[in-house]
Amino acid sequence: MLLLVTLAIFVPLGTLGHGPWTGHKVIKVTPNTEQEVKHLQNLLFEERHLDVWRAPSSVNNSVDIRLSPFEYDDVTNYLLEKDMFVKIMIEDVQQIIDEQKAYRNIKVPKANQFEYSKYHQLDDIYDWMQNITNVYKDKASMFNITKSYEGRELVGIKISTQPQNADRPAFWIEGGIHPEEWISPATVVFMAGQMLDLYKLDMELTEMVDSFDWYILPVTNPDGYAYTFVDDSTRLWRKTRSKHGACRGVDANRNWDWDWCKSGASKDPCSNIYCGPNAFSEVEIKGVADYMSKIENLKGFINFHSYTQQWLSPWASTNTLPVDFKIQDEGSTVAVKALEQVYGTKFAHGEIANRASVASGLGVDWVYGKLGAKFAYDVQLRDDGKYGFLLPDDQIIPSGKETLEALKALAKYVRNN
Template sequence: MGAATVEGMEYDYFRYHPMPEIHSWMARMARAHPDVVTIVDYGQTYEKRTISLLKIGVNTGAKKKAIWMDCGIHAREWIAPAFCQYFVRQILRSYKTDPKMAEMMKNMDFYVTPVLNIDGYIHTWKSDTTRLWRKNMSPGPPDCECAGTDLNRNFDANWATVGISFDCCSDTYCGTRPLSEPEAQAVTYFVGSRKDEFLCFLTIHSYGKLLLIPYGNPNFTAPNYDELMEVGLAAADEIKKVHGMEYTVGTSPAVLYANSGSSRDWARLQGIPYAYTFELRDDDKFGFELPEDQIQPTCEEAYSGALHIITYAHDKTFKGV
């Protein structure tokens, strides 16, 4: 049921895929949809793997607005890359028959990174003992025996002020300085150099069934806090309509825990108006090891939520177009 044919090859969107399969899927999507899909390489991991995204949109010849989505910034959150792939499939399926998606693909480009933390993701596939690895794979400071930095504590956004650890063995180790990690640098440079184009910055995580808005530091409030909450609550309503799943909406300190140095907060500080973190299923029953039979409902409901935010941002920007 989850398989879709791309260039005559079956791809099952409702199971987890190792990195080589995701890379080959990206190449096939670009070949199968050459009019609207291109692969853009925009950085390297610590282990010198290329970080790539799919740029999806109709080439109008004009400068366009844009939507950002990244998945897999935390290695063990396998449902996130699964969602990015599903999201790509859905927008490519719908834009030729759905007038609204066709309009959005004409006015905006979608930049989707299926796996940002490629080194860490590959590490989680090696064995049961590495399955729950969270960080990237860069070595710690010279006096540390542990590897890895939490990429979502490494962005230049109130860096190292709250909700982080300076212990290099901690899952929330923030690095030696802001943007010490090449993966965080790649996002910063790519998005930052085009920040006026981006309307939405959606970063996909698990778990907890949450929609988080800026900021992770409780001492700061987003200038459009009320609008972010309103749009987020409406997105949560759309999520609930699909399978009855209830998502909680709020700032991280209000509904989860305080943190700093996240990509979401960095994006909002750059002036990107709609910055959200999706924390997908599950709860504490399965945690990061969400069974494959939950991939489909998780993706279906999250797609409805993401589409609401994206559509809202589009319509506000292009009202009357």
């Protein structure tokens, strides 16, 4: 196994160019054989500090890895020695970040002035939530789940247009569990706004809203999301901000109490897929789980992520298909067909472990396995690799529109099944 040069650890941020990510590249490698999949898995197991944007799963499914200038030659030479073709997906990460900086300085306090076409900081999203629930107080309200590790409120919006009824089906939507995936909260916020602004104007949307009590959590990991706006060096932060051992943070989507830390997760506190010292160690995830457990008749759950354009259902922790896979995947099929009709964007679908990669301690598995919500999904939004986690602002509205059409179609399918 190759040995990577560790000099990068001791170089102060920003000394190599105009920013901390100057010279960092994202490479794409597509394994053509099972042996090549194993080579990639071995590489990433031995070199655990590498920032993997898309993990190895199976033949013909590409793997994306961010590499510093100090890592690039060693890693690419190793892959070339294994006769694997390396494609540069992003030539310079800092350049992409610099190009998008102009859209960050947003201070819009009123709901009717909120710019859905731009990425917003946490406080701006919370201001929008407060204002829009005030504007539509007859059908929307804020709910409080808990306080984060750093003391921030973890809050969501409930949309309910019908009289309170214990038998009324519920649907939970969340985003921002991985902070670097900015398109996730932005898409969730856009869809929630449309559900309220277009109610009674769009009949299909009205039918969707009327069919369920909607619980919408735009930012599941508020500390981590706020941290990605501190400066360029924090933009690609993935975890929570808790302190466990030598490094900060836990991968919040490896911390759920379902097959916790069995596979596709790490017990190394410095790993980007660190599962935590125990299941539900993260106050945010424990709070969300406790809150959802009290919702009667929960039928649907979607955790929005980026990227790779996939609509995925349980299980994540095992390649064995669940008993409900057929009906779950039919729901995925309905959703991705409706999504494609908007802009032609193609999403794959299937079971997480077989379609993406095996991973344990995921929220989608816990919601399906523990709460019995049959229609539970992990959705990977745009794009398919050109920008990865650094999707430009001009794709927020298209992502929101196509995903909302998918949600309409899925909600109708869930209601009828």
